């Protein structure tokens with residue numbers, strides 16, 4: 001089996017087993033599985049729940065232990081927002097693979113979903129389900 005296919009299958013198994021949020025983190029740490037992933041490798045998308053600012057952070061910019069704690073599904077505080085200055089308001093989000101909109105799924109939060117934050121498994125802008133989207137694009 002070609003190595004790239006193995007990674008693809010491993011990623012898919014993780015998506016089914018652990019949920020999209022964790023999968024997107026795992027995939028960002030793993031070798032590239034597709035051109036899409038090559039572009040976002042080692043990067044995570046965050047969104048501020050206070051001001052809505054979207055940002056892309058390289059894993060090296062994350063606080064020490066942040067990813068490891070998320071992998072263990074431990075409740076994690078958000079990161080401080082560089083745009084509005086609020087504390088602990090930036091959480092990993094999902095970028096719609098179809099239209100590029102940012103949104104939160106329940107898996108984005110390892111702790112309780114903060115009050116007032118809407119979560120969805122599908123893109124609120126175009127209705128795309130990211131896991132289904134990648135599944136359908138599998139060769």
Ligand SMILES: [Zn+2]
Nearest residue numbers: 048051081084
């Ligand atoms: Zn903010």
Ligand SMILES: [Zn+2]
Nearest residue numbers: 096099123126
């Ligand atoms: Zn969309």
